[in-house]
Amino acid sequence: MRIIRDQTGAQTNIGYVVEIEDGKPRVYLDIDERHINRGNSLHGGIMATMLDAVAGYAVSLSVDGQSLYYTSTVSLTVNYLARVRDGRVVATARKTGGGRKIVFIDAELTAEDGTKVATATGTFKLFGEKIDI
Amino acid sequence: MRIIRDQTGAQTNIGYVVEIEDGKPRVYLDIDERHINRGNSLHGGIMATMLDAVAGYAVSLSVDGQSLYYTSTVSLTVNYLARVRDGRVVATARKTGGGRKIVFIDAELTAEDGTKVATATGTFKLFGEKIDI
Amino acid sequence: MRIIRDQTGAQTNIGYVVEIEDGKPRVYLDIDERHINRGNSLHGGIMATMLDAVAGYAVSLSVDGQSLYYTSTVSLTVNYLARVRDGRVVATARKTGGGRKIVFIDAELTAEDGTKVATATGTFKLFGEKIDI
């Protein structure tokens, strides 16, 4: 399993961790006070950040399941199903369609007790250039 | 003008500022290394956070333009139009429809040079309870 | 299995058929010249209509799996994955979250050869009143 921490300023600041196993990405976060909104639950923007990140990794890995290619998000729709206050939340993603330039991804975020917290669907650009990490 | 800083853990950690003037919210952020993705530009998740925040304030203010009511995001779609690397980005929002329970909002994020960086459209729940701030 | 044809002006004009079995809806359409766009493939608007219809039935059936309750679409996002020129297309849907007032649905449209043609995610209002059919 490959583990990616603190790779960018945004990742370090928010504190989510990326794991890649068998060509599939997983993004998790242990909720603390940095992630909390006015209602004392996980901020929707942080959920969107995690869903965007895991979806981007799924796009990145969609070429050969190993190399990471550069990607950019074109459009992302997030549905907010439930609140979550603490514990570890995990985001996963899968490709639903597209090819070498545009890729479609569905993603979801799940709380520690199995509650589906948010779902996302997005379209991404995939570039020909590999990321060196 | 009312200025809201550091009101929640997420706001403090990311560092965006909310301004309310004439019943209209504005959210700005001075980009620094905490906000940067692998491509050395503003992370899409931070953009989504700002658009969600400004849209939520627009919903919150939609009752009487002064009081802030509790809201929650139901669904948010973000389109990523351009990258932005530095300077101040500003998010604004306007209500397009809805009523006392469901409110529809369009929002946009603009760079210092006037480039439209991202747009968003979302649906929000509006609650009857006021926020004390 | 319950089969619903020609129940509304729009359904009759477009010609899609609704089937409900074991509490689950399915909407199909046999593509003909009424459904074709400039590129000689199924019009994206017809795809959206089918995805909206099947999602609405899934919401409607979400209370008890048998009765149909009134619903209305709040927001629908459709991703267009592939073109389809002929044959039968089938739309299915499943509830991902929500409760008695707001329901979240994912739906997809599949061509006769198994190609995933479009996916959708939406939010719907569920009303307390039953539909008499």
Next chain:
Amino acid sequence: MRIIRDQTGAQTNIGYVVEIEDGKPRVYLDIDERHINRGNSLHGGIMATMLDAVAGYAVSLSVDGQSLYYTSTVSLTVNYLARVRDGRVVATARKTGGGRKIVFIDAELTAEDGTKVATATGTFKLFGEKIDI
């Protein structure tokens, strides 16, 4: 002003009309029984069809304001703000960003009395080939 009627099977069957003036498209429909849902109002799928059509024309015209280029819809989000039962509904669209390959469009649908009925935001592919009409 250029008026486009009955150009495709779907357009003929649904009956919407496209007008292009000063490089800007407008799509209108006079609501009749072919367009009606179970609630005796305009079917959300027809609204999506009109919003998709007007957005596609806006993309198509985005190169030089005159020639029509081939386009395809990548993703479309529709928010349903209000019901409309009769009269003429009109859809308009404007480009918010993008370039020669991907174009971002916002669109809206308005009833005869000025009520905003639905809004849409979408991403579209723009091809290099002109449409002969």
